[in-house]
Amino acid sequence: MYAQMIQSTGKGVKTLDEMEPEERAFQERINAGGKIEPKDWMPDGYRKNLIRQIGQHAHSEIVGQLPEGNWITRAPTLERKAILLAKVQDEAGHGLYLYCAAETLGITRDEMFEALHEGRMKYSSIFNYPTLTWADMGAVGWLVDGAAIMNQVPLQRTSYGPYARAMVRICKEESFHQRQGFDIMMKMCNGTDAQKKMAQDALNRMWFPSLMMFGPSDKESVHSEQSMAWKIKMNTNDELRQKFVDQTVPQAQYLGLTIPDETLAWNEEKGGYDFAEPDWNEFFDVLKGNGPCNQERLQTRKDAWEEGAWVREGMLAHAAKKRSMKVAAE
């Protein structure tokens, strides 16, 4: 999802009997639905895993502003522009909620930025695809935010208190994002043939990258098993992907758009759709840095950070000056 391919201890899940008393108490609290708070004892693996996961999620929110920011100056009406601006501002806010949750685990915000800029931390693969037309703003809101919601709603119940609380705030704001996207799609699908074609083209390009957001099947992954035992992952990637497809297909039908998957068919027995897997080789390639926009996205982040350094330093100097004037006046 916004956090993909998070690796845990890699050792498999310990049983309660195999745990030292401290860890057993920790796990029992999680099993009972309790929350872990920043100063509570926690296993190193839990801490490291959460930093990776929340950090990656935060980076995704921040980098996720770029494909949409691309269209702010070119939105078709003033109203659409105001809506898109508000949406992108929300993404910045979501990034900040998440950085603040990650910081409670003992990493600084600058360390996380550094790790992102040096490629040691990732952001979601989806933001390495370009947004070529205005219809992509519709498809991103409808599909990308829709997929994000699938993952974030259950995370409101995650075991780590600050993460769960950040998710509650995020989920409250996220459904506006999806609806504004669907609204753009509806407008285009009820428009001219050219507009409808544009909407279909956006769906064609975004469909499989959206399915990739959930990550490859993790049914047998030890990392996933550990994360689920810790309740920092609430569902398997396949469960969420299935849910997403089942929810999205009828919406596409309503729009009169065709999902670009010839194998898509309702399966009465499982009560869900059968659908084609995305090209996982492409996914791994994008994660490695070879997607259409990886370099551009990361460079934009680095430039913003480096070119903003004088502002950060200047504001600190100004704050120090104000302080010393206040002391002098006393």
Next chain:
Amino acid sequence: MNTTGPTPSKRTGEWPLFEVFIRGQHGLSHRHVGSLHAPDAEMAVKNARDVYTRRNEGVSIWVVEAEAIHASAPGDKEALYDPSNDKVYRHPTFFDVPEEVGHM
């Protein structure tokens, strides 16, 4: 009295961390909503407005330097809170009021 004010992190030169508290409505108390970094308290209030009240979530904002907060330790939980468990008479439901007496 604090004459030095917030100081940037010695390790990284980051803007200091502030904890943010928002009063949701008139008559309610301020509630912790999260944290943010800012060069000073004035900017922290301005940033808190943008980060935490984009949808009318509040009518008042407090920011407190995170370093200025002193918290109880998780390990002290039993010592601090267990003693109140055996004082059930502190709750009104401990006492039976005869039905004839009515609401009390």
